[in-house]
Amino acid sequence: MLEYKCDHAGIVFKEVNEAYTTQTCSNCGSRPDSSPKGLAGLGIREWTCSACGATHDRDVNAAKNLLTLGHERPAEGIPAL
Numbered sequence: 001m002l003e004y005k006c007d008h009a010g011i012v013f014k015e016v017n018e019a020y021t022t023q024t025c026s027n028c029g030s031r032p033d034s035s036p037k038g039l040a041g042l043g044i045r046e047w048t049c050s051a052c053g054a055t056h057d058r059d060v061n062a063a064k065n066l067l068t069l070g071h072e073r074p075a076e077g078i079p080a081l
Helices: 002-009 039-043 058-071
Strands: 046-048 055-057
Touching: 055 058
Parallel strands: none
Antiparallel strands: 046 055
16 A cells, blocks of 8 residues: 555655664664664663664664665665764
């Protein structure tokens, strides 16, 4: 339904795989050991990348990574919100 509405409005619609978007650093693109993982990691809302030192809110980080996937560009260089 969403794809149909986007086509009708002339908006680009693209499905992306959201796997690992909360675990991958949106600043450097690495998936460090410090990122939240599995069911136990669901309660972790904020984490710091051990590779580059960037601090992330879990949801904002995932949103940046999804945006990157949708625009098919490398994760490095996305400005912080």
